[in-house]
Amino acid sequence: xxxxxxxxxxxxxxxxxxxxxxxxxxxxxxxxxxxxxxxxxxxxxxxxxxxxxxxxxxxxxxxxxxxxxxxxxxxxxxxxxxxxxxxxxxxxxxxxxxxxxxxxxxxxxxxxxxxxxxxxxxxxxxxxxxxxxxxxxxxxxxxxxxxxxxxxxxxxxxxxxxxxxxxxxxxxxxxxxxxxxxxxxxxxxxxxxxxxxxxxxxxxxxxxxxxxxxxxxxxxxxxxxxxxxxxxxxxxxxxxxxxxxxxxxxxxxxxxxxxxxxxxxxxxxxxxxxxxxxxxxxxxxxxxxxxxxxxxxxxxxxxxxxxxxxxxxxxxxxxxxxxxxxxxxxxxxxxxxxxxxxxxxxxxxxxxxxxxxxxxxxxxxxxxxxxxxxxxxxxxxxxxxxxxxxxxxxxxxxxxxxxxxxxxxxxxxxxxxxxxxxxxxxxxxxxxxxxxxxxxxxxxxxxxxxxxxxxxxxxxxxxxxxxxxxxxxxxxxxxxxxxxxxxxxxxxxxxxxxxxxxxxxxxxxxxxxxxxxxxxxxxxxxx
Amino acid sequence: xxxxxxxxxxxxxxxxxxxxxxxxxxxxxxxxxxxxxxxxxxxxxxxxxxxxxxxxxxxxxxxxxxxxxxxxxxxxxxxxxxxxxxxxxxxxxxxxxxxxxxxxxxxxxxxxxxxxxxxxxxxxxxxxxxxxxxxxxxxxxxxxxxxxxxxxxxxxxxxxxxxxxxxxxxxxxxxxxxxxxxxxxxxxxxxxxxxxxxxxxxxxxxxxxxxxxxxxxxxxxxxxxxxxxxxxxxxxxxxxxxxxxx
Numbered sequence: 001x002x003x004x005x006x007x008x009x010x011x012x013x014x015x016x017x018x019x020x021x022x023x024x025x026x027x028x029x030x031x032x033x034x035x036x037x038x039x040x041x042x043x044x045x046x047x048x049x050x051x052x053x054x055x056x057x058x059x060x061x062x063x064x065x066x067x068x069x070x071x072x073x074x075x076x077x078x079x080x081x082x083x084x085x086x087x088x089x090x091x092x093x094x095x096x097x098x099x100x101x102x103x104x105x106x107x108x109x110x111x112x113x114x115x116x117x118x119x120x121x122x123x124x125x126x127x128x129x130x131x132x133x134x135x136x137x138x139x140x141x142x143x144x145x146x147x148x149x150x151x152x153x154x155x156x157x158x159x160x161x162x163x164x165x166x167x168x169x170x171x172x173x174x175x176x177x178x179x180x181x182x183x184x185x186x187x188x189x190x191x192x193x194x195x196x197x198x199x200x201x202x203x204x205x206x207x208x209x210x211x212x213x214x215x216x217x218x219x220x221x222x223x224x225x226x227x228x229x230x231x232x233x234x235x236x237x238x239x240x241x242x243x244x245x246x247x248x249x250x251x252x253x254x255x256x257x258x259x260x261x262x263x264x265x266x267x268x269x270x271x272x273x274x275x276x277x278x279x280x281x282x283x284x285x286x287x288x289x290x291x292x293x294x295x296x297x298x299x300x301x302x303x304x305x306x307x308x309x310x311x312x313x314x315x316x317x318x319x320x321x322x323x324x325x326x327x328x329x330x331x332x333x334x335x336x337x338x339x340x341x342x343x344x345x346x347x348x349x350x351x352x353x354x355x356x357x358x359x360x361x362x363x364x365x366x367x368x369x370x371x372x373x374x375x376x377x378x379x380x381x382x383x384x385x386x387x388x389x390x391x392x393x394x395x396x397x398x399x400x401x402x403x404x405x406x407x408x409x410x411x412x413x414x415x416x417x418x419x420x421x422x423x424x425x426x427x428x429x430x431x432x433x434x435x436x437x438x439x440x441x442x443x444x445x446x447x448x449x450x451x452x453x454x455x456x457x458x459x460x461x462x463x464x465x466x467x468x469x470x471x472x473x474x475x476x477x478x479x480x481x482x483x484x485x486x487x488x489x490x491x492x493x494x495x496x497x498x499x500x501x502x503x504x505x506x507x508x509x510x511x512x513x514x515x516x517x518x519x520x521x522x523x524x525x526x527x
Numbered sequence: 528x529x530x531x532x533x534x535x536x537x538x539x540x541x542x543x544x545x546x547x548x549x550x551x552x553x554x555x556x557x558x559x560x561x562x563x564x565x566x567x568x569x570x571x572x573x574x575x576x577x578x579x580x581x582x583x584x585x586x587x588x589x590x591x592x593x594x595x596x597x598x599x600x601x602x603x604x605x606x607x608x609x610x611x612x613x614x615x616x617x618x619x620x621x622x623x624x625x626x627x628x629x630x631x632x633x634x635x636x637x638x639x640x641x642x643x644x645x646x647x648x649x650x651x652x653x654x655x656x657x658x659x660x661x662x663x664x665x666x667x668x669x670x671x672x673x674x675x676x677x678x679x680x681x682x683x684x685x686x687x688x689x690x691x692x693x694x695x696x697x698x699x700x701x702x703x704x705x706x707x708x709x710x711x712x713x714x715x716x717x718x719x720x721x722x723x724x725x726x727x728x729x730x731x732x733x734x735x736x737x738x739x740x741x742x743x744x745x746x747x748x749x750x751x752x753x754x755x756x757x758x759x760x761x762x763x764x765x766x767x768x769x770x771x772x773x
Contacts, residue, residue, distance in 0.1 A: 014772060015772065016771050016772040017663065017772075017773075019660065019661060024706070024709040025709055026677070026678055026681050026771055027768055027771035027772050028709050029681055029685075029708060029709050029742065030677060030680070030681050030746060030764070030767060030768055030771060031768055032708075032739050032740075032742055032743045032746070033684075033742070033743040033744075033746035033747050033750075033764055034761070034764055034765065034768065196761065236765070268772065269769070269772065270769065
């Protein structure tokens with residue numbers, strides 16, 4: 001019973017659904033434009049067109065007179081807030097990036113204030129994971145920010161070609177957690193952490209940029225800058241409290257954004273609505289799920305309480321990653337759920353069925369246990385007493401128990417309402433434990449099996465049978481159970497996705513509905 | 528989207544870049560003709576999105592076509608269609624206005640008009656059937672609309688890119704390099720293309736890289752035209768990307 005997702009043809013690079021196996025991926029083409037530096041069009045008419053459509057950003061030549069200390073080389077990007085230029089600082093003799101506030105917005109007092117706030121916040125931070133600010137102020141008509149020039153590309157650009165390998169994603173997220181810890185310790189919250197704001201330098205190190213929305217905690221001159229109701233941030237990365245109580249946002253909002261970013265790095269998607277666990281979608285070890293879900297908790301107090309705490313949990317994942325690593329490197333293009341290399345390293349469904357079947361076959365050849373269950377007794381005790389007799393083991397018994405028609409018909413005819421679910425429950429529990437490998441928690445399959453067992457007990461209690469005793473072999477039961485495990489696998493997965501009651505058990509169903517409760521920032525301020 | 532339809536350069540499309548959709552709707556009589564041309568460009572680009580929405584809502588081909596045609600005719604003639612408040616993106620505006628239009632449209636009125644009304648956009652069968660094929664079974668009408676809108680942006684950008692390259696006399700080069708735009712730099716097709724254009728693979732990589740950057744520019748320009756505020760561009764782009772990857 002294949003799932004609809006398995007039938008869809010997807011792009012090997014970004015996993016977007018495709019119309020046909022070899023069709024061009026529209027998502028990959030559209031992704032070219034994400035975070036693209038809109039510069040140097042080769043044709044004159046195109047240049048003209050751009051100057052008309054893009055927000056007015058001054059050319060390096062126009063800015064030269066306002067910045068005598070700089071040699072402005074080129075414009076490297078234009079965004080909503082302004083333009084960024086590459087320049088050479090004549091006194092420092094080094095390359096710098098100059099951010100110029102858009103002239104249209106410079107007139108807006110609030111916007112200029114926000115710009116100054118960004119500069120002040122950034123100037124406080126000196127950390128290898130954070131883009132440094134050398135200087136800021138106003139020159140002529142322009143508010144400016146002189147920053148370290150980072151050669152490389154943004155994380156968004158890197159993501160445009162699809163999810164990252166788990167080890168790489170983990171390394172980046174750990175570096176970001178480190179940088180966030182440093183900033184948080186100085187009372188600076190980023191508030192707009194997203195792949196666009198993470199630059200990867202030439203050494204592949206992640207550098208956090210654009211503390212443009214940072215709120216300076218504990219600054220007496222800045223009491224809740226967003227109290228006017230202006231919500232700052234980028235929706236998919238915003239913690240629920242950023243939408244509901246922007247004035248109460250603290251450093252834990254950054255940890256939420258870090259969780260979104262981590263999820264996106266691993267899967268290429270945002271964890272919106274009901275989302276799959278990273279282990280299901282990207283084949284990473286299940287320990288990743290716990291860390292990411294904790295980062296994505298709706299209530300700030302349920303998340304990690306500091307970036308340090310998150311970094312420690314992430315460090316714990318490096319071990320899990322090492323177990324997966326050798327197999328994970330071979331091939332990263334196949335569908336992870338069916339034949340993903342990561343999945344195979346952590347017991348695929350097929351392997352689990354094989355193990356279950358193996359156990360069953362072994363059980364089938366241990367026929368000397370025969371269970372006699374009285375079908376009708378005068379008392380409750382008689383009815384449910386298990387009489388286990390141990391006959392003489394003989395070749396005849398083996399043949400009888402494994403291939404006996406009687407055993408099978410008994411099973412199917414009279415006893416199945418009780419025993420079949422019982423065996424399935426056992427196998428499902430075994431299977432869940434194998435799947436989780438030490439990180440065990442109730443799986444919907446397991447819960448469903450227990451429910452069906454309970455139901456069968458009720459049915460069996462109400463049932464009347466004619467024969468006083470029924471005899472059958474454990475081996476036959478186990479064989480039947482194993483045959484049904486395969487069916488069970490897919491059936492349980494389907495059922496789990498239909499039954500909302502199992503949402504919590506399954507773990508990944510985080511609904512991003514902002515909570516109404518106010519969150520306290522007092523504890524974080526003292527931290 | 529394997530091949531680009533051969534279309535003549537679109538003058539109105541180029542002119543539209545000078546303005547944004549919100550200004551188009553607000554424009555007065557002096558610039559009416561220009562604005563109508565710009566609006567027509569928007570209709571031509573985004574009708575599949577509305578058509579997909581209508582089909583996903585359960586309308587048959589003829590009904591969906593009538594709705595879309597009627598909607599555009601009204602939009603271009605009267606420009607008095609209103610969406611919900613706060614629709615600062617053309618994508619939201621268009622869908623909101625279309626929903627309102629469809630809700631107000633009496634079924635009997637529609638059937639009387641069928642066949643007799645003006646065809647504002649050319650809803651060709653081929654594109655319509657391609658749209659229907661592209662509808663994923665699990666998509667909601669809104670999701671189908673978003674996906675088709677994203678494809679419309681991409682389609683328009685590719686058309687602009689082709690027009691631009693043709694105007695620069697690089698039509699053959701463009702048509703040869705066009706399939707490489709969606710591929711990695713190390714794809715085997717590079718060797719074939721290099722042979723066909725009698726150039727080296729390194730030179731080809733540079734050319735494809737420049738084309739990709741131009742395509743990125745056109746996508747951003749197309750999208751900027753469909754937004755009221757330029758700072759929404761990146762977020763809109765991400766949203767459309769998410770729609771395609773869903």
